[in-house]
Amino acid sequence: MNRMAVLLVLLFACNANAQNIADKLGPVTPGPVDDKRPIQVPYFTWGGDVAAFMANGNSLRTKPDSIYGMLGLDLKFVAGDNVLEQTRRYLSGESPYWRGTLYTANQLLEIMSASEDTTPVCIMCLGWSLGDYVVATEDIKTMSDLKGATVIYHSGRHIGLLSNVLKNANLDWSDIELIEVDDLTGENGVAETFRKAVAEGKKTAACVITPDMIGITSGINEKGSGAEGTVRGAHVLDAARSDANVWLVRSDYLRDHRNNVEKLVAGCLQTVETLQKIRNNYEEGDNSGTFKGLGEKYRNVLRHAQVVFGKNTLPTLEVDAHALMLDTEFVGIYGQAGFFENYVDEITNPQWDYRRIAKIADIPYDVETNVDSESIYSFTVKFEPNDTKFNENQYALNFKRAFQASSGDTTILVEGHSDTLLVLTEIIKLGMKNRMLTKDSEEETYRLRGLVITKELLDEAIKFGKFDGDEEYNPRRRMQDAVILSQSRAEAVAKAITNYASSRNVDFDESKLKVIGVGVSRPLIARPINAAESRKNMRVEVKVIRVKK
Amino acid sequence: MNIMLSLLCLMALPAGEAVHHVVIVLDDSGSMGDALTSDPDTTKLKIAKNALALALKDIPEGSKIGLCLLNGQYDPDQRRTIRWWIPFGRVNKFQADQRIRSLKTNGGTPLGSAIKEGCNQLLEAKKTDLYGTYRLLIITDGEATGEEEVEKVNNYIPDIMSRGFITIDVIGLDMAQDHTLSQKVHNYINATDEMSLVSGIKSAFFDTFDSSEVNFSDPKFSKEYELIKALPDELAFGAIESLNDSGNYPVGQKPQEGSNVGFVIVLMIILALAFCLLAFLFLAIP
Numbered sequence: 001m002n003r004m005a006v007l008l009v010l011l012f013a014c015n016a017n018a019q020n021i022a023d024k025l026g027p028v029t030p031g032p033v034d035d036k037r038p039i040q041v042p043y044f045t046w047g048g049d050v051a052a053f054m055a056n057g058n059s060l061r062t063k064p065d066s067i068y069g070m071l072g073l074d075l076k077f078v079a080g081d082n083v084l085e086q087t088r089r090y091l092s093g094e095s096p097y098w099r100g101t102l103y104t105a106n107q108l109l110e111i112m113s114a115s116e117d118t119t120p121v122c123i124m125c126l127g128w129s130l131g132d133y134v135v136a137t138e139d140i141k142t143m144s145d146l147k148g149a150t151v152i153y154h155s156g157r158h159i160g161l162l163s164n165v166l167k168n169a170n171l172d173w174s175d176i177e178l179i180e181v182d183d184l185t186g187e188n189g190v191a192e193t194f195r196k197a198v199a200e201g202k203k204t205a206a207c208v209i210t211p212d213m214i215g216i217t218s219g220i221n222e223k224g225s226g227a228e229g230t231v232r233g234a235h236v237l238d239a240a241r242s243d244a245n246v247w248l249v250r251s252d253y254l255r256d257h258r259n260n261v262e263k264l265v266a267g268c269l270q271t272v273e274t275l276q277k278i279r280n281n282y283e284e285g286d287n288s289g290t291f292k293g294l295g296e297k298y299r300n301v302l303r304h305a306q307v308v309f310g311k312n313t314l315p316t317l318e319v320d321a322h323a324l325m326l327d328t329e330f331v332g333i334y335g336q337a338g339f340f341e342n343y344v345d346e347i348t349n350p351q352w353d354y355r356r357i358a359k360i361a362d363i364p365y366d367v368e369t370n371v372d373s374e375s376i377y378s379f380t381v382k383f384e385p386n387d388t389k390f391n392e393n394q395y396a397l398n399f400k401r402a403f404q405a406s407s408g409d410t411t412i413l414v415e416g417h418s419d420t421l422l423v424l425t426e427i428i429k430l431g432m433k434n435r436m437l438t439k440d441s442e443e444e445t446y447r448l449r450g451l452v453i454t455k456e457l458l459d460e461a462i463k464f465g466k467f468d469g470d471e472e473y474n475p476r477r478r479m480q481d482a483v484i485l486s487q488s489r490a491e492a493v494a495k496a497i498t499n500y501a502s503s504r505n506v507d508f509d510e511s512k513l514k515v516i517g518v519g520v521s522r523p524l525i526a527r528p529i530n531a532a533e534s535r536k537n538m539r540v541e542v543k544v545i546r547v548k549k
Numbered sequence: 550m551n552i553m554l555s556l557l558c559l560m561a562l563p564a565g566e567a568v569h570h571v572v573i574v575l576d577d578s579g580s581m582g583d584a585l586t587s588d589p590d591t592t593k594l595k596i597a598k599n600a601l602a603l604a605l606k607d608i609p610e611g612s613k614i615g616l617c618l619l620n621g622q623y624d625p626d627q628r629r630t631i632r633w634w635i636p637f638g639r640v641n642k643f644q645a646d647q648r649i650r651s652l653k654t655n656g657g658t659p660l661g662s663a664i665k666e667g668c669n670q671l672l673e674a675k676k677t678d679l680y681g682t683y684r685l686l687i688i689t690d691g692e693a694t695g696e697e698e699v700e701k702v703n704n705y706i707p708d709i710m711s712r713g714f715i716t717i718d719v720i721g722l723d724m725a726q727d728h729t730l731s732q733k734v735h736n737y738i739n740a741t742d743e744m745s746l747v748s749g750i751k752s753a754f755f756d757t758f759d760s761s762e763v764n765f766s767d768p769k770f771s772k773e774y775e776l777i778k779a780l781p782d783e784l785a786f787g788a789i790e791s792l793n794d795s796g797n798y799p800v801g802q803k804p805q806e807g808s809n810v811g812f813v814i815v816l817m818i819i820l821a822l823a824f825c826l827l828a829f830l831f832l833a834i835p
Contacts (some may be wrong), residue, residue: 064793092768096663386761386764424777427792428776459787459790462788469710474711476713476792477714478761480683480758481759481760482761483680483714485762487568518680520789521789521793527781527785527786530774531763532769
């Protein structure tokens with residue numbers, strides 16, 4: 001064992017919480033980066049990494065006609081779920097990149113910073129994982145029940161999560177019977193080992209990713225029935241702390257190949273935009289009852305993910321592979337700067353010029369006009385018509401993320417909205433009753449006082465009181481009802497957020513909440529054409545916004 | 550469908566943007582000094598003061614409130630008679646309580662003028678606070694006095710109602726029969742004692758709203774979509790914007806129509822004249 005290797009172990013051992021990792025890592029000799037093509041990039045079994053595969057041409061090795069191929073990169077994505085193994089490869093120079101969560105990256109920072117060359121630079125946040133879970137048998141009802149239980153985990157992926165869970169439960173590693181498995185998923189993975197332990201009658205818990213959580217319990221708020229592979233009585237004990245998923249790069253590689261690292265980021269951000277769109281189209285189409293299938297593009301992406309992660313992990317595209325994608329909350333180009341500013345303290349920031357990256361990626365980037373440029377985190381709560389109730393449990397993880405994102409100088413804007421349909425129909429009905437509007441049946445258009453209707457003419461007529469209401473039709477009254485409805489929705493969400501904070505003893509400054517109902521003023525779809533489009537307007541948007549000092 | 554929200558729910562929330570804008574128009578006429586039918590030991594004004602003070606305690610933080618008197622009273626601090634006993638804005642509840650307790654009776658029932666003044670204040674507020682609720686709460690024990698005031702009430706109430714965004718609540722205090730406004734406003738309550746008055750004032754601070762979204766279980770709902778099919782997106786959004794930005798001109802006035810149509814007609818006449826002139830010159834010059 002050389003001196004550097006001894007030093008690494010000693011340095012890491014100083015961090016008591018990471019003792020296990022240091023022991024398991026053992027001695028590693030840092031070496032220069034092997035920059036022969038293809039360059040290795042580690043990946044996780046996670047939806048966010050699928051964006052990078054997509055940029056690579058839905059392939060682990062770069063296809064020449066892919067986004068990365070066109071940018072002149074030649075990459076080979078390699079499995080990185082075993083973080084210790086990939087840390088060894090990173091330090092030895094086998095790969096200049098490191099892939100993991102920000103939490104683990106901070107834990108490993110000392111060891112990765114063994115030399116100036118290996119000191120990591122965080123280059124991108126791929127997104128936030130919503131789904132690392134601790135599932136448990138029926139006899140484990142609270143975290144403290146973990147004492148004496150058999151706990152199965154994949155050390156490479158979940159050591160940070162498990163150490164956090166034990167800390168919150170005031171337990172020590174010695175309080176549990178630990179079973180460490182080499183494979184995250186599959187036949188020898190965590191879920192199968194959990195099933196075997198349960199079959200032996202053990203009080204058992206396990207750290208799993210979303211597909212396995214669904215496979216064991218049926219869903220986040222469900223209990224396994226014993227049918228279709230679920231474990232009878234098994235439930236989610238804790239929806240684990242969501243974490244940022246990041247790429248790090250060695251300082252020496254960034255120094256010598258900054259352009260290529262920049263292209264890796266740009267290509268991924270380009271596909272993030274596309275992937276989010278096709279994923280959301282499928283999800284919303286599915287939910288609104290206008291299911292039209294995955295679509296060719298999304299199907300190809302999911303099929304490749306299934307090939308890479310294995311059919312055992314993702315048995316079906318429509319349910320399991322799509323669920324893995326829903327597990328990912330992508331951070332697009334507008335969120336990257338905010339991420340670095342709010343979350344990356346210890347690790348070096350590459351100070352990217354995002355205008356330049358947007359140019360490489362051929363995607364728009366206009367921080368002056370983009371409202372969301374100051375938004376650190378956002379999510380949408382959906383409502384039924386005229387309703388102010390919603391399933392709070394469904395959004396628990398979002399609330400949690402909002403609290404995490406709201407540290408520092410931030411405001412949580414809770415903005416209620418309602419649908420435009422009845423306001424618009426009231427305008428038409430009133431206009432036709434007053435004979436201000438007529439319908440040209442041949443051209444299927446409306447005319448205002450016989451003239452072809454324009455925005456200016458309509459604006460003038462409304463402003464000069466021609467559409468002020470009567471007892472039968474009153475568009476402004478309807479609009480005011482929509483304001484109150486949207487305000488009530490926003491207040492319901494704000495109340496759920498504060499309740500969530502107090503029920504979990506989250507230290508939360510309530511004065512950060514700004515609650516407003518804007519009615520129909522900011523619709524997602526100004527003129528909905530069917531129920532599915534109307535539903536998109538019935539919402540509350542929650543945004544954690546950076547406040548300028 | 551009329552939906553009522555819990556005031557307690559609203560109160561649990563921290564102060565944010567001004568959500569509630571309420572102007573209370575209080576009758577301070579001489580008759581308010583009369584004994585209450587159900588309790589001759591007290592006066593109508595006294596129970597009105599008690600009820601207002603109690604209601605104020607429950608008003609959500611951050612609300613903008615104003616108390617407008619029918620006649621106005623002499624304010625020793627300002628050394629003049631003022632109608633806005635509590636100026637419209639965010640109130641200090643303690644100071645507001647003191648002001649309410651110092652009220653006295655005085656004069657007739659110029660209801661129309663006070664409604665106009667109270668409402669104009671709300672319309673002015675709407676210019677800067679685009680969202681939130683706007684309510685005019687009238688507490689009175691009698692009809693407007695004088696033909697002029699009756700005419701004003703008859704003109705102003707439909708005008709305010711047509712704007713849509715101001716809710717008018719009226720509490721008739723110890724009246725033998727319902728106030729004539731009862732059929733013309735959004736909500737009417739007849740209060741006969743302090744308890745019913747407190748309950749009436751408090752209910753005016755509950756937000757109520759009618760359905761503003763289409764009910765998908767209604768078999769005819771798809772017809773609503775047919776109606777707006779011929780409305781381009783740009784016009785739909787423009788109409789919403791225009792509705793939101795307008796309707797806040799003062800009560801009793803109509804905005805002057807400086808119509809684009811008129812402008813177009815004038816322009817066309819000028820162009821026609823110019824064309825005739827050119828044609829004349831063309832023909833006249835060899």
